Amino acid sequence: MTKKKSIRLIKKNAKQGTDAYTFEIIFEGDLKELSKHNLINEQGKRYGTVEINHGKATVVLILPKFIRENNIQPFTLIDSIYLDLIKDDCEQQLKKIFGTSNLESKIKAIEVNITKRVSGNANISDVLDLLSKALLLKEQDNLKYVGQSKKCRLKEEIHTVIIKRPHYYLVKAYDKTEQMRKLGIKVSDGLLRIEIIMIERTIERLFGSKTTFQDILTKDSLVSLLREYKRIFCYEIIEDKVKKYLNSCVILLLESLCDTESPIETIAVERDLIVDKEVLRKALRKWQRMRNVSDNSSRDVELYAKKYFLPEDVVLTLHDIKDSCG
Structure with a gap:
């Protein structure tokens, strides 16, 4: 593995952004079960969910959906002007659901991604094949999801690859074009998404004990996440593997x-x-x-x-x- 080094982020060139933030709500007292409840902003956009299951409350925020119709484009630095609005809207809705504004939240997972069209004559399946082979570990297998080839129904191609680094992050690379078209959304051909879902030790290293809504939904935290994506993708994945x-x-x-x-x-x-x-x-x-x-x-x-x-x-x-x- 490459030595730890300071990662310079050229903000104006950074195309990566965040998508899903998963928070745990710590609540004193008994919680009634609540099936998945949508968070909808004043513009009618569904940007998150709240769920209470077995006494545990989970809030998932899909930041791009607060301002756009879908999450094809992630939540980038340009979008950071909306962070205060998202925090206020979310906290007001949670206050109504839980009956109090005295809620303690803790971030559990954050997804950062780039969605980009494959270059030249590449196809997504071949890119996913390389990633799966290069990142294969002796200790565990990668997960691969295959489907019928778009060019020949008698052949199969890789649609999704999932690679885990336990306690640190999960890499999910997949055909975003296929996913969107299954939802009836028209998009261009060849869109590849590479997600890095940061968990546990990565979150702890980046944010320490500062893990609440107010701590995480800030521009500074967003910059830290984009820089960490660059470090993982460029150095741990590309250089090391x-x-x-x-x-x-x-x-x-x-x-x-x-x-x-x-x-x-x-x-x-x-x-x-x-x-x-x-x-x-x-x-x-x-x-x-x-x-x-x-x-x-x-x-x-x-x-x-x-x-x-x-x-x-x-x-x-x-x-x-x-x-x-x-």
């Missing part, structure tokens, strides 16, 4: 090329390692240099990519998302 995995793929493909002396045979045998045509290109380049022949790797890989339908622009997509973190 994805880049190392890609380098390992290049090495294994090179070994296969040396054994088979045939790029076509290597593609057939080691196709799972070719998570992006660039991985194969790097291996081919090294192999051709070892054989003291002309470097035709760029030309060759384009031919192989078209002939064998190899993934492309997957690495570019992750690079562009990294740049979008500010």
Whole structure:
């Protein structure tokens, strides 16, 4: 793992934002059971829920929905001018529900995300495949949800990947276009969402004991969350995991090329390692240099990519998302 370092956030370039905030309400005395109750602002927008189950009260706030019709675009720094309105509206509604304004709240989970169209000729399933492989741990499996391919009904593709780092965060990457269209919302093709749901130790490190509505729903706290997203995605995921995995793929493909002396045979045998045509290109380049022949790797890989339908622009997509973190 990379050493802890100070993360600089270029606010004007940061495209990440928050979505769902989950609070626990600590209430003295008995609580009556309450099925999920919607929080609706004066503009008629449903932006949260309150639920009391087995004496435990949970409030979930979906901040983008306080100001927009849906949460395709997260709640960003530009939207922070609405934070005081959200706090006041929420607290007034909770006062009516609980019969008191003397409520103690504690943040339990916060979702931060980027939603971005995949780059170039990439498809979402290939990006999710790389993330799942690169972030796989010996201790536990990742969760993958697959469905019918949009291009061929006889094939399957990955729609969602969920990766857990227990006590710290959960990464959920999925096809946002598919999700929205199932809800009847028209959106552009190729929208990939990468969520990081921060929990327990991450929240404690960021905010210490300052975990109430008043503490968390502030611009300063929002900046801390966006900076932490950048740290996790750019350093823990991309630098520590994805880049190392890609380098390992290049090495294994090179070994296969040396054994088979045939790029076509290597593609057939080691196709799972070719998570992006660039991985194969790097291996081919090294192999051709070892054989003291002309470097035709760029030309060759384009031919192989078209002939064998190899993934492309997957690495570019992750690079562009990294740049979008500010």
